[in-house]
Amino acid sequence: MVSFKSKKISNLFKGKSGKNDVEASKSKKRSIDDIEQENDDLDEMELKGMIDVADSEEEEVVNSEGDDEEVVDEFKDIDEAEEQSVQESGTDVSSIAEEDEIKTGDEQESESDVSSLDSSNMYTPATSIDENKDKVEPGVTKTSYSDGSLRLIKPEVDPVYESDDSDFFQPKNTIGNIPIEVYDEMPHIGYDINGKRIMRPVKGKGGQSAIDKLLESIDLPAGWTGLVDKDTGGSLNLSTEELELIKKVEMAAKGEVMDEGENEYPDYVDWFSRHQEVMPLQAVPEPKRRFVPSKHEAVRVMKIVRAIREGRITTGKKVREELESGKKNYDLWGDNIDEGIDHIMQLRAPKLPPPTNEESYNPPEEYLIPDENKEEQEEFKATHGFLPTKFAALRKVPGYANTVREKFERSLDLYLAPRVRKNKIQIDPESLIPELPSPQDLRPFPIMTSNIFKGHSDKVRCLDIDPTGEWLATGSDDGTVRVWEILTGREVYKVQLFDRSDEDYDDSKIEAVAWNPDDSTGILAIALGEQLLLIVPPVFGFEKENNGKLKIENGFGFSTFGNKTQSSGVAGVDSDNEDANDQAATGKKKAPVASWNKPTVAQQEKDIQISINCHKQDSIKKIDWHKKGDYLVTVQPNSGSTAILIHQLSKHMTQSPFGKSKGIIMDCKFHPFKPQIAIATQRVIRVYDLQEQALIKKLLTGAKWLSAIQFHPRGGDHIIATSFDKKLLWHDLDLGNLPYKTLRYHTKAIRQAGFHRSLPLFATCGDDGMIHIFHNNLYMNDLLKNVLIVPLKKLKGHKVTHNVGVLDLCWHPKQPWLFSCGADGTARLWTA
């Protein structure tokens, strides 16, 4: 800054006296030439100059006190000296004139004053000259013109004297660009135009004592620049005028114009000070807001108060307490997760895994790989990038070559790899489990075995409870169908339908038994191979049994009549086309799909009332009665288009309602109250309207192999299906084709499912020997609610034999009792 200022100042100087500078530089050049030329005379010249200075000082003192004439004389002397110097060196006149006038700064001033005085005198107007005709000015030569008039010949005007530049009188230091410091060791500071030494102003002696220096440094004189005047070697100070001038130039440069005499920096008067004045400064009354508590401030204060309360701002007291309690110590090894996270979106760099044992400089022996195992070493190096190495001491560990590279890669990872904040869901897994009512509140449901029906010597394949809830019929692989008293487990009736030891035995099994739902008949339908047998067990008493038998026998009249008339129509409407084709192809009249045969004597002894022979060599797997007890559907899975046969008891008539095979039919059930039928193939359940002869719904179960289906007995819009691939599927017919719920509770194939007729219960049984009891609430009153299914109980009791567990189950019509039968040759009654 100082240098800049000094530069500026020097520039200003230049601006001010540019012309002189040019001349000065010229003269400096010249003087350098001179110096070169007159190098030899240098010492002489110095001496001479010194003497000159001393002389001229004396003279000047005299001159300043003397009158004008003496000054003129001096000028004369100068002229003479000029003439002398011209004679001596033959150089420029001006330089000669300068030569004589090497003077100190003080002398310069006085001289300049004198010269200015002189010049003013010299510029006196001609009139005054005219007035003072007689008075002959010095240097003016009085001659007379040819006409005799006085002619004043004035001396030639020396332009140097004409200039008002006070610098003119200063001895010019001609050292040029050589820094003044070079002369620090010297007694002089340079040379003047005449090659004379310019002596260093006296310092440290007399005038410029150390104290003066100190004072000077403490109390800076006005105009001080801190620079050394190159010409004089003294300090370069600016005069007040010069400073004023600089200021004005600066203002002008800024574009400001200041009037003369205007105070640019007036003194600041602190009118509104803290001191209470006697008189008010303003007449304005104090505003109301000065007296009303500030709402804005209240809000801000409350913010702070709240923050303190919530602990966002810790007060000094708390901080002190924390410090006292030892929290001041920074946990160096702690997992400082929150460190440095000051923004919600700021993501911490993932932590590097902590070093392992192998990475230690002193790993345990077991981590070291001996040199013999080259392959192992290579393998380790390939996977880890280093080899575990042991060093005797930490200081012996060499520098790691890859440090920079690894740091760089890490930084690159952090920089380039996008990081995503993943919010871990903080949910108690328990809360995700749907809230189900406690099974305790849903009682009664079966929980224990009350009765075991023992007697069968082989698998009990099927069972059914009669509509009054008194008698349980079971069909077994030992060839018998038995009827049991449910409460005591007493077998009250048994019929041997086939005998394995019999030669005629053709591997047919009793696959299904079903009581006629009409409780005034007591008819039991039994599927034995491709035969459907209707028997009336003699357990009901004369009236009921007679009623049942009559119902069966009454159809015979229709049978003879019907078989003839309906021989073409037996197969039903759908199969007409196929029938026609068949007939055309074979050229024969189509045989009826089933024949109703009167029992033989042997059969009569077995209480068989009628046997219906289905003419496909495929055993009947499922039977379902229509709820009115007149129609009966049988399923022969592999019989193609005649897989499903509907038998009408009252007319001894059999229909095959489906023309084309839909695949392997697994189960078939009548709708509990609508004229509909549901047919399950291996994967799909189709619901048909029997009146319209049309498909109503096709349900995609998602199971691979269905085993059984059941309509809900009250809400007929629900079907449950069980599958051999362990699934229990709940279909709501209103909710589309896919299952509403898929339950996987069994660990093996599920064989059968069953709804309770009146209670909200259903059960499934499977090859894992388990029976699962479920509660179901259809919310019949609230159509918006979905079905609630609650697993209630796992009943374990049946033994698994040959990987077959529980084969069939059915519910008591009124009580919350369940019957099941299994491969262990028993049936069981489960009660609440």
Add this chain to the structure above:
Amino acid sequence: MSEQEDKLRQVKIKFFTSSEDETIQLSSSSDQALFVPENLKRYGLSEILNHLLKDNLTSPVPFDFLINGEILRTSLRDYLISKGLSSEILLNLEYKKAVLPPSYLNSFNNDDWISSLDLQNQNVLSGSYDGIVRTWDMSGNIKKQYQGHHGAIKAVKYISDTRIVSGSLDRTLRLWKTAAESESLEDDNTEEGKTLAILEGHDAAVVSIDVQDNRILSASHDNSIGIWSTNYKEMNIVDSLSKQNFGEAKGSTQTQKRRKMADKDGSTRRRAPLALLESHTAPVEDIIFDRNDSSVAYSVSQDHTIKTWDLVTNRCIDTKTTSYSLMSILQLPELNLLACGSSVRHITLHDPRTTSKITNEQLNGHKNFVVSLDRHPTNPNMFVSASHDSTCKIWDVRSNKPLYTITRENSVEDNKVFAVKWSESINAVVSAGEDKQIQFNKTENII
């Protein structure tokens, strides 16, 4: 508390008895309050009492103790703690002769399951699943067999020494007449009883019978209760099957055959019920007369209800609904209680007089259906129950846990107990069931 201290802690007690037995009455001199250690149990108290009564008793008698009508089953201290009582109060201990565990006496073998039992004097009457009613003497001989039912016998009952009634799965009851005893005694062969009348009217199995004052009540699985007279002459005649108004066309071919067989019974009288009470909605499981009033009957059914019947008007006058199927009923007239055995393994006590409160108490202990109940011949608080869990249990209504459990002796499995009776004449609990045995358990000590 040290053991020493424990022993020293005493409680003030006073004995008294409500028994009429002179021999166990305390004399006035010894009838005082006593301090006894708190840790005494029944045995210790019994010893003290025997000591006090040593003048009267020839041999030591075990006693049971009751505090406020509750049998003491723990030490006095535990009793006080459980009741939250101070040990400084005076405990009034009622004592009675203790019930000793019943001891196995004997078993009679039958050919088939025995479904029902009745006792009279020294005779045992049993109904069996082979359809034969038998009478046994006390040495295990079959005195008489009554054959005629086409199905298993489900209920038997003595009407008098010479009359028997039985109910069967074949939906009928039969009135039997026993022959004069003199004839049978000399005969080695068992004698066949004679059917006086077949009582027809039920459509399903008759499972329970009760007899009182010339009236027979039958419970049937056709949800109805039949009222019959012990005298067949009082009842209306039913046409036998052959005379029934069936045209040939109406009977099925096999029925016609069956009919001929049934004509064997054609000569037997057939009688219709005096009335059929139909109010139950599920099979009726048990029926009893009110002991004090033969115009009132109580029935239990699988439809969860206990119904009170007025037999004068033949109406149901009260229905108590529980939440489980009921299997058996017993009246304890002195306590005005009905004990009902249920399908959910417990016995509930109901007061037939109240209508508001349904259940008084539950007696828990059985593990399967409780199908038969009989009261102690003399002790009004005690009764015995039989269950499908192969046990009989002796209960005191003052304690909700069984006093004793009688298990089956001669069987391996399949041993449901179907019937139980408490005999006064031979001081024994007689039970029978699936194991084809009539088992006697001596309960002399109890009485």
